[in-house]
Each structure stands twice: as C-alpha cells, then as structure tokens.
Amino acid sequence: MLYIFLALLSFCACVGSHIHFCRSASKTVLHSKAFLGLVGCFLGIYAILCFLVPAPSPASVWGMPLKLTGGVLFVLCAPAYLTFYVLTQLMSPSKKILLVLRAQGGASYAQLVEAVRLEAFIDTRLNDLCASGCVIRQGDVCVLSPSGKSIAATLAFCQRLFGRNIGG
Amino acid sequence: MAIDLTVLAMGFGSFVIFLGMHLVLMRCVRPEALLKSITGLFAVSVAAHLAVVGNLWAFKVLDLTTGQWLAALAVSFLAYGLAAFNYILCVFGPYETSVRMRLVREIAAVPAGIAEKDLRERYNEGVIVDIRLRRLIGSGDIHVEDGIYRSRTAENVFFLLDRVAGTLKTWIGK
Secondary structure, eight states: OHHHHHHHHHHHHHHHHHHHHHHHSOSSSOOHHHHHHHHHHHHHHHHHHHHHSOOOOTTSSTTOOOHHHHHHHHHHHHHHHHHHHHHTTOOOHHHHHHHHHHHHSOEEHHHHHHHHHHTTHHHHHHHHHHHTTSEEEETTEEEEOHHHHHHHHHHHHHHHHHTOOOOO | OHHHHHHHHHHHHHHHHHHHHHHHHTTTOOGGGHHHHHHHHHHHHHHHHHHHHHHHHHTTOSOOOHHHHHHHHHHHHHHHHHHHHHIIIIIIHHHHHOHHHHHHHHHHTSTTOEEHHHHHHHSOHHHHHHHHHHHHHHTTSEEEETTEEEESOSOOHHHHHHHHHHHHHHHHTO
C-alpha cells in the first residue's frame, strides 16, 4: 500500500500544482493541456520514487508490491479531476433546469425553454466548435472541417456500438 | 508483480463486466430510464466484483493475509470505480448529452453544409429541454403537476458534482 499512498500523494501534488498555476493564469480559459503536462511530470516523479523508496516487508499490508497499480490509479485519477475542472466553467442544460426549478420552486415548460435560451447553449457551443476548428462557417452555412468529420465518424461508430438514437 | 497484476485484473475485470452489461442494456433502455439503469448497473457490477474477489480469496489464488486481501479488494474497487466513472462521464456522457456532439452530428447529416437557420430548426432550446425533462422525470429528480415542473429531491447527482466543482472553483479563485 506504500506505493498506492505515494501515487495518490503524487497525484495530490499534481492537482495542487495545477490549482496554483490556474490561480496565476487567465481565468477565462481552461488550462487542461497544462494539467496533462503536469500529469506527465508527476507520473515521472512517482516512477522515480518507486525506484528510490525501498519496499517494506511484502508480508505486511503496507509492503504490498503495488507499484504498477499505483501508476494506473494515478492515470485514472487524471480524467476524473479534469471532469470536475471542466465543470468549474461549464453549465449543462440539465443543471440549468434543476437550478431554475430549485430557485423558483417550480416552472412551466415555456419558462424552462426561456431559461435555457438565455444561457445560449447552442450559440456558445457552436462558437466553441468554430474556434477549435471542427466547424467552418462559410457565410451562413456551417460545414465540418476534416477534424470535425473525424469526430462525426467516431460518433457514428459510438451509435453503432451503443445502439442508441442520437443524444444531445 | 503477481499481486500487482492480479489486483489490476480484478479492478479491470469488474469494469469489463460493467462495460459489457452497459453495451447490451443501452440498446433497449429508453432515455427516461437512463440514469436509473446506470446506477443499477454499477450496483450489479459491485456485487460481481465482490463475488470475483471472494472466489479468488476462497480458492487462495494468491498467498495473502486477510488484511492484504481486504487491501487488494479496496484498491481493485478503487480502480474499477475510477474506470467506470471516467467511462460514464468522459465517453458515454458526452455521446448521450453533449450539445457540441449533437451539433457536429446535425452538421454531418448534411455533407454540403447546413444553414444556421436550418440547424436551429432541427436542434433548438425546445429539443434540449424535451430531452432533459424526459430524462429527469424518468430518474425521479423532477415531476410535473398541472403543467408545472418541480424538483422532487433537494439533492441529486448534478448538484453533487456541482458542489465538488464549486469547491475546486473556490480554490482556483474564479
């Protein structure tokens, strides 16, 4: 368990470094790539620690040789943290509806549609897709770029895999 | 190394069970039953995980003490939980609920390109609300009475995730 502890400690240090970085960087954009860079660095630190820290007696719980498991847990923690990090800037339509219902005690269908319209989910997402180069605006017409077509192909594959109708 | 690989195999084995059942079940689950079915699947996979580890323990697959078996169970459960969490929130969730992904698919449906006006006719705020209401009513988070939608519960998974994100936001200082 020593190595699990070291892996989780390294991950906490990684998250701490990312939070420190975000506090001093621009607050209007997400710093996901910086986090991925930090994950690489701290995973390296964990690997070095595994070599440097001598293993205790393998007969005890603390001394269980779980170096690889520690590394895998570290990697699995990264997307979980990113999920919460993205949520710091992202409002989802479901959350918006629930927030409206909680704030007002109740709402009609028209009020919910209006609340979702005011949040401009479609405009902001379409602009994001254009800014990231997935969608190209040609006048009033939207077309997919090659990277957008790759995403669409992946989604079509997912639809075959999940056997579900289009979401959204 | 044998212990390391066995613990990982236990964790990912349970995730494979979860994934297999998920892929089969999602073909027949209606959108309104989605959230409940995922919770149910997770519970069934946890039971499967306990059964697998219990059998490995009973047949003494590894020469471990009781404390070490419990530690192996906890660590493999953590690996399974994280893998399932990441899959639901990073793979299946975006496919099922992302507005961006839906926009990409609507645009892809017209290879020559689609006018924004036509795009909004196919996918708009009304469609977004319809899909969410169906899902939230099905999960029991909200109910409708005389045309008025109300929260049924003060707490739900969205607020829980939001609270964690809110704490993170405070630390980041936004």
